[in-house]
Amino acid sequence: PQEVVTAAQLPALAKQSFPLCMQNMHSRLHADSHLKHFGRLELGLFLKGIGLPLEEAMKFWRAEFAPKVQGEKFDKEYAYNVRYNYAKEGKRTDYTPYSCKKIISIPVPKNEAFGCPYKTLSPADLAEQLRAMRLPQRSVEEVVAKARAGHFQLACMAEFEGRHSCICDEGINHPNQYYDESRKVLV
Numbered sequence: 456p457q458e459v460v461t462a463a464q465l466p467a468l469a470k471q472s473f474p475l476c477m478q479n480m481h482s483r484l485h486a487d488s489h490l491k492h493f494g495r496l497e498l499g500l501f502l503k504g505i506g507l508p509l510e511e512a513m514k515f516w517r518a519e520f521a522p523k524v525q526g527e528k529f530d531k532e533y534a535y536n537v538r539y540n541y542a543k544e545g546k547r548t549d550y551t552p553y554s555c556k557k558i559i560s561i562p563v564p565k566n567e568a569f570g571c572p573y574k575t576l577s578p579a580d581l582a583e584q585l586r587a588m589r590l591p592q593r594s595v596e597e598v599v600a601k602a603r604a605g606h607f608q609l610a611c612m613a614e615f616e617g618r619h620s621c622i623c624d625e626g627i628n629h630p631n632q633y634y635d636e637s638r639k640v641l642v
């Protein structure tokens with residue numbers, strides 16, 4: 456059975472094991488106390504996929520939005536989205552977390568935080584972010600070169616290898632697979 460993750464564990468897990476796409480959405484949400492539709496969907500489904508149950512997801516989103524939106528307004532405008540991700544609203548389809556291919560294929564308007572950062576960030580911004588994560592310089596160069604060449608998932612794999620000091624034979628095709636591989640290496 457899958458491990459259950461709590462809202463309180465998310466900041467540490469993000470730092471250790473979230474791929475860059477999810478790290479960026481998570482930190483933008485925290486900084487802005489808000490995240491637009493696709494961000495909520497991509498991050499929300501990813502969090503469900505790593506084992507965050509509905510009650511913990513509600514706790515997490517409510518706390519993150521609290522500086523800007525609380526109480527009834529949150530319940531009306533955002534709680535529905537959270538339950539929707541868990542198939543408690545709408546068509547009640549059990550939505551699965553988005554794959555890399557799907558995330559890469561959705562166009563990202565300027566200044567929005569969702570999507571694959573290997574595609575959306577400029578080489579300079581990407582390099583700065585990787586250095587801030589203390590990725591070795593050799594890996595930073597490799598990742599940026601792959602991203603520049605349009606090989607976004609290979610860039611992600613090179614980042615995984617630099618960050619975890621290991622070889623990733625599987626390649627990266629899903630943010631939740633990235634997370635699972637990371638937990639296997641770290642735990």
Ligand code: SF4
Nearest residue numbers: 474476555571611630
């Ligand atoms: Fe996320 Fe996939 Fe892009 Fe990696 S390649 S940052 S897991 S969308």
